[in-house]
Structures are given as C-alpha cells and as structure tokens.
Amino acid sequence: MVSPYSGITMENYIGNRARIGVIIPSTNTAVEYDLQKINVPGVTWHPGRFFVEAPNLQSDDAFINFLELIRQQIPVSIRDILTCEPTAIMMGMSAETFWGGIEGNEEFIKNTKEQIGDLPLFTGAEACDAALQKLGTKNITVITPYQPVGNENVDMFFKDVGYNIIDIIGLRCDTATSIAHTPRKDIFKALESIDLSKTDAIVQVGTNLSTVDIFPTFEKQIGIPVIPINIANAWHTLRGLGINDRIDGMGLLFEEY
Numbered sequence: 621m622v623s624p625y626s627g628i629t630m631e632n633y634i635g636n637r638a639r640i641g642v643i644i645p646s647t648n649t650a651v652e653y654d655l656q657k658i659n660v661p662g663v664t665w666h667p668g669r670f671f672v673e674a675p676n677l678q679s680d681d682a683f684i685n686f687l688e689l690i691r692q693q694i695p696v697s698i699r700d701i702l703t704c705e706p707t708a709i710m711m712g713m714s715a716e717t718f719w720g721g722i723e724g725n726e727e728f729i730k731n732t733k734e735q736i737g738d739l740p741l742f743t744g745a746e747a748c749d750a751a752l753q754k755l756g757t758k759n760i761t762v763i764t765p766y767q768p769v770g771n772e773n774v775d776m777f778f779k780d781v782g783y784n785i786i787d788i789i790g791l792r793c794d795t796a797t798s799i800a801h802t803p804r805k806d807i808f809k810a811l812e813s814i815d816l817s818k819t820d821a822i823v824q825v826g827t828n829l830s831t832v833d834i835f836p837t838f839e840k841q842i843g844i845p846v847i848p849i850n851i852a853n854a855w856h857t858l859r860g861l862g863i864n865d866r867i868d869g870m871g872l873l874f875e876e877y
Contacts, residue, residue, distance in 0.1 A: 634664060635662065635663065635664035635707070636662045637660075637661070637662030637663050637861075637863055638662070638663045638664070638707045638708060638858070638861050638863060639663075639664050639666060639704065639705070639706045639707050639708075640663065640664070640665050640666065640706060640707070640708050640709075640710050640857060640861075641666050641668060641698075641701035641702070641704065641706035641708070641709045641710070642655065642665055642666060642667045642668065642701075642709075642710050642712045643667075643668055643670065643694065643697050643698060643701065643709065643710070643711050643712055643713065644667050644668070644669055644670075644712035644713060644827070645669065645670060645672045645690065645713050645796060645828070646669045646670060646671050646672045647672045647675050647795070647796040647797040647799075647800075647828065648669075648712065648713065648796070648800070648827060648828045649800045649828065650799075650800050650827060650828045650829060650830035650850065651667065651712040651827050651828070651850055652665075652667055653830055653832075654830055654832045654848070654850040654851065654854070655667075655850070655854060657832060657870070658851075658854050658867065658870065658874075660858065660863060660865050660867070661865075663858065663863060666701065666704050666706060667712065668697045668698070668700050668701035669697060670690060670693040670694050670696060670697035671693050671696075672686070672689070672690060672693070672796055673689050673693075674686055674689055675795040675796035675797050676794070676795055677766070677767055677770075677793060677794060677795055677796060678767070678794050678795075679767065680767055680768060680769035682767075683715075683766070683767045683769050683770055684769065686796065687715060687716060687719060690713075690716065691716070694716070694732075695735055698732065698735055698736060699735070702736065702739075706739070707739075707740070707861070708739060708740040708741070708742065708857060708860075708861055709732075709736055709739055709740070709741050709742070710741075710742045710743075710853060710854070710857045711732075711741070711742065711743045711744060711853075712744075712827050712850075712853070713744070713827050714743075714744035714745065714825050714826055714827050714849055715766065715770055715773075715826070716728060717743040717744050717745035717746070718744075718745045718770075718773050718774045718776075718777040718825065719773045720773065720776070721773065721776035721777045721779075721780040722777060722780035722781055723780075724773070724777075725743065725745050725746065725777060728743070729741060729743065729746075740860060740861065742853065742856055742857040742860055743853075744825065744827060744849045744852070744853045745777055746856065747849065747852040747853040747855070747856035747857070748778075748823055748825065748847065748849060748852050749778075749781050750852070750856045750859075751845075751847050751852040751855065751856065751873055752783065752821060752823070752847070754873070754877050755821060755845050755872070755873075755877075757783075757820035757821040757844075757845060758782070758783055758784055758820060759783075759784045759786055759818060759819055759820040759821075760778065760783050760784070760785060760786065760819065760820065760821050760822070760823055761785075761786045761787045761788075761789070761814045761815075761819045761821075761822050761823070762774055762775075762778065762785065762787070762788045762789070762822075762823045762824070762825060763788075763789045763791070763807070763810050763811075763822065763823070763824045763825070763829075764788060764789070764790050764791065764824075764825050764826050765790070765791045765792075765793040765799040765802065765826040765828070765829045766790050766791075766792070766793075766825075766826060767790065767792055768790065770790070771788045771790045774788060774825055775788055778823075786814075786815065786818050786819050787814065787815070787819075789810045789813065789814075791806060791807075791810065791829075793826075793829075796828065797828075799826055799828035799829050800828045800829070800830065802829055804834065807829075807831060807834060808834075811838060816842055816844065819844065820844060820845075821844055821845040821846070821847060822835075822844070822845070822846045822847065823847045823849070823852075824846075824847065824848045824849060825849045826849065827849055827850055827853070830848070830850065831848040832848055832850065832851060832870070835847070835848050835851075835871060836869060836870060836871040839871055839872060845871075845872050845873075846871065847871070847873065848871070851870060851871055851873060851874065852873065855873045855874055855877075859877075
C-alpha cells in the first residue's frame with residue numbers, strides 16, 4: 621500500500637500549498653478566531669500584529685487619528701511577517717483598505733507592493749468586491765462597526781466599484797478592541813432592520829467583528845448571500861492562489877465557488 625505521505629518531505633510539509641501572512645491590528649481577536657475555522661490541508665495562516673496606540677473610535681476625529689497612527693505601524697508588521705517567507709500577504713484589517721474609495725485602495729496596494737515586491741497581496745475591500753462579482757449581486761446592504769466617517773468611506777468604495785448601496789448600518793463601536801465584544805443581539809437587530817425586498821446581498825465589514833457563527837445560517841434562512849469580510853478575504857486569498865477547496869458550513873462562497 622502506498623503511504624498517503626509519500627512524496628511529502630519535512631522541508632515542504634508545513635504550508636506546502638500556501639503560507640499566508642496575515643496583517644492584523646494588535647486590538648484584533650476576530651480574524652484569528654475566524655481563520656481557525658478554515659482548515660484547508662497544506663495551508664497555514666501566520667498572523668503578524670501591528671501596534672494600535674490609540675484604539676478610541678468614539679468620534680470621527682478619533683477614527684481619523686486611529687488611521688493616521690496605524691499607517692505608521694503597518695509597514696513594521698509587514699517587515700516582520702516577511703521573515704517567515706510567506707507565499708502571500710492578506711490584510712486582516714479593513715478600514716484602511718476602504719479609505720478614500722477605489723483610489724485610496726489602489727494607493728494602499730501600491731505602497732504595500734513597494735515593500736513586498738511580487739508577493740501576492742489580498743485586501744478586504746477587494747475581497748468583498750470579488751465575492752459580490754462572483755455572486756452577481758448589485759444592490760447591497762452593508763453592516764459596519766464604524767463611526768459615520770468610516771461608513772462614508774465604505775460607501776465611497778462600493779459605489780466606486782459599481783454597487784448600489786441600499787443601506788449602511790453602522791454599529792458605532794467605541795474602540796477598535798470593543799468591536800470584537802459586540803453583543804450578538806446588536807448584530808441580529810441590524811439584520812432584522814434590513815429591507816430584504818430591495819437587497820441582493822448583505823456584506824459585513826470590519827475584521828474585528830466576527831459573524832462567522834451567525835451568517836451562514838442566516839444566509840440559508842433568507843435565501844440571499846450574507847458575506848462576512850473575514851470569510852470573503854480568506855476565500856479571495858485562497859482562490860487567488862489557485863486553492864479551490866470547498867468548505868461546508870462557511871457560507872455560500874466556500875460551499876459553491
């Protein structure tokens with residue numbers, strides 16, 4: 621009998637299909653929680669945290685200050701994660717990738733590519749767009765943990781890439797850390813407020829807001845796609861690397877595309 625491990629050596633066993641470096645804020649606990657549920661043989665996830673000096677998000681000014689400070693820290697995290705020789709980089713934070721609409725996203729990608737060279741790069745904003753394109757949806761409702769200024773930039777990005785925004789529901793979380801502590805009842809309340817007669821898909825952004833335990837079931841109940849950004853990001857990254865494994869129980873994207 622041929623061993624199932626024949627041909628696998630110690631040199632290529634860990635992450636032999638992909639080693640994905642994941643850049644996350646130091647305040648974020650949801651990305652790792654969600655990624656632990658995506659168990660694909662031969663794929664490993666390697667988080668690198670960047671320091672969040674001012675996690676306060678209670679006002680538009682505080683939100684902007686938060687972004688200005690993390691822009692100084694992200695390159696340090698990328699520098700560190702590159703030392704594990706990843707095969708791709710996934711940005712496990714989303715506000716910065718939506719900021720400034722499509723132009724802001726492109727500028728962020730350009731600046732990051734200057735640091736990582738030809739290494740594949742995947743962002744949450746682009747992942748949401750790729751998922752919605754794959755699903756063929758145009759009229760979307762978006763749930764965010766953000767203050768109004770964050771919602772404005774999310775709205776700008778989705779409109780720039782061609783979607784009709786039915787509504788944006790902002791949960792206005794106080795800090796970058798407290799996003800992960802959002803009560804599920806608040807998420808259910810947001811879902812219940814959506815006009816499903818006008819909405820083709822629901823998208824949740826903000827990577828520290830984990831909805832992976834809620835959305836796949838809700839998606840089946842209402843019959844339209846319900847997309848958590850962390851799932852879209854992981855799906856987009858794996859598919860972009862040519863890894864097409866299907867995963868049951870993780871929603872329509874991973875089950876069918």
